[in-house]
Amino acid sequence: MGLFDGLMGNASELKMEEVQKEFVHILSKSERFEKAYKLIRDLFVFTDKRLILVDKQGLSGKNAL
Template sequence: MGLLDGLLGNASETDTHAIQLELSQLLAPGEEVCKSYVVIRDLLVFTTKRLLLIDKQGVTGKKREYHSIPYRSIERYSTETTGHFELDADLKIWVRGMAEPISRSFRGDKLIYEVSRTLSEYTL
């Protein structure tokens, strides 16, 4: 990921091997990281068993909140692309048992299609 992309909020794919090592304490036996994307400081991690949404908090990003969503719990999702005057693309994921969707914004369409395609691959 380029520094400029991160500061602008553009999503970019990350090194899955590095993420696998970083999350080794959280992953179940045999669970592997398949794809991962970073948006500013937050991560979307697709594993063989679930979607992990990692929210890095605080100034240093050392404090983190991990949302673990089994693929079977994802009921639906939507992708909203950018327009002429709207520069943000949005991904919304509805999870069983939650009234409101989980929402992530991307600056531009650069990887929203790939993230959506990956979500489709694991949920359909």
């Protein structure tokens, strides 16, 4: 019940087809996607080998506080 659990309570799960189209170029040959979640505009992508955090910036080019 830590911080990560609290954050994921407000996240929505993404369809794997969408994630594969956008991130297939960063996978190794033996790696595969497991789950992906979107929290506001940022993404948490879980593969069978690692966790990929995607910090998307807003229109201003600055990270939101």
